[in-house]
Amino acid sequence: MSSVTDFLLNRASEPRLEAPAPDAATLDRAFRCAARAPDHALLRPWRYLVIEGEDLDALGEVLAVGYSDLRGKTDDKKLDIIRNKAHRSPMIIVGIASPKPHPKVPEVEQILSAGASMSYLGLSLQDAGYGVMWRTGELVYNRLVLEGLGLEEGESIIGFLYTGTVSSNKPAVPRPELSEFVARWPG
Template sequence: MSSVTDFLLNRASEPRLEAPAPDAATLDRAFACASRAPDHALLRPWRYLVIEGDGLKALGELLAAGYSDMRGKTDEKKLEIIRNKAQRSPMIIVGIASPKKHHKVPEVEQILSAGAGMGFLGLALQDAGYGVMWRSGELSHYPMVHKGLGLVEGESVTGFLYTGTVSSTKPAVPRPALAEFVARWPA
């Protein structure tokens, strides 16, 4: 198998990240890789926001406000936990699915393309020596969070890609046996 296959077989999410984050040239190359995601009709149904520095604090505040808006809860301890989510790495890249109306390409294909782009982006950053952790969760679906991030109607968050330098590695995650998720059809 090729070095790409070996790389994929050793890929892992890294939750412990610190500075430095990827530099501009590394980001440009990683976004160029993301743009190679399968994209029926070349609609480019994705975009990205790079958040770092003071923007991380602002993102934490936005996430906490979105939580309060949706849940009606103002438990300060819970809100502080949510605010701190944005401080887990020196950079967060927000992936946004931005489907276009098209007579041949359904919205679901475009959202899958945006997801593939996030995956390619993460792989490119890892290949450049950085750690990544792709997170989503309920906060990524809150209307106030969408509005605060500048999403327009029809757009959605494909995830928050935390990135930076790995501060400590975690144990390998056991992978399922292929027979658990692969079958031949017809049987």
């Protein structure tokens, strides 16, 4: 097996992240990897927002506004919990699917391309020695969160990629048996 296959077989999401976050050179290289995702017609149907430092506070406020919109009147303690989600890591990269009209490339294919791009980004950061955790949840679909992050009409968040230095390793996650998700056709 190649080193790429070995790396993939050992890849894991890391929820416990701390400073330092990836530096500019590491990020540049990771985004170059993200741009290598399969992309029918070279539409580049993705873009990213890098959020760190004091901007994480602003992201926390955007999330709190979105949560209040979803839940109605909410107590301050719960809103503080939501705000603090933006501080689970020293850097959050927001992956955005940005489909473009094309007669031969349906929107769903472009969203899948954006997801592949985000995966490549995360894998590159892990290869550079950082931990990553791809998170979504109901707030990525909230119109006030989308507006607060400056998304344009037709764009969607494919996830928040939390990244930083792994502070403590988590236990290994059991992986499914191949027979649970692989079959030969015709069946």
